[in-house]
Amino acid sequence: AQSVTQPDIHITVSEGASLELRCNYSYGATPYLFWYVQSPGQGLQLLLKYFSGDTLVQGIKGFEAEFKRSQSSFNLRKPSVHWSDAAEYFCAVGARSNTGKLIFGQGTTLQVKP
């Protein structure tokens, strides 16, 4: 079955510290991979995506993610977290087809301590 697992439901980091959010997926083939961020009361905003090529992808707001095929993982990282990064983060996979359907993980809530 196709699924996305985000093992950490809640993470707290200090401002200025580094961040890594984990994402593992189960899929029949290599899917498209996405990270979205959702602030309270807002819709989802795309941070970055992986379709093919370089397995280290850069996104907006200083985020990056690395696709590791052998581990079926697509972890999100940021070297120095800002207070404004506090939000909920979703990893998603999408089919390499015209349907474009996304399957989301359950999300990781990031809290940033001053």
Next chain:
Amino acid sequence: EAGVAQSPRYKIIEKRQSVAFWCNPISGHATLYWYQQILGQGPKLLIQFQNNGVVDDSQLPKDRFSAERLKGVDSTLKIQPAKLEDSAVYLCASSGNRGGSEQYFGPGTRLTVT
């Protein structure tokens, strides 16, 4: 460029009542999605339209949910009658024609069923 518009932003109804949500996608986007996001979970696809045709409605509870996209532009999602477990945020997203294209999300409608 205007984003995905949704209305209303909030709705409170009693169980067994009906409710309708409206979505206007980004101009020119052929694909439109409705997702249901229950508190503490990631979004789950309810229905996907390509122009005015349904591509995937496998997870739509068809005994109470219905959706239409007349003229291939804006869309309406209806629930009749509502149940307590329908309390959630309903997100609309749109994307271009290519498979795996980025999905742009609206702000969502938060539904509370009492």
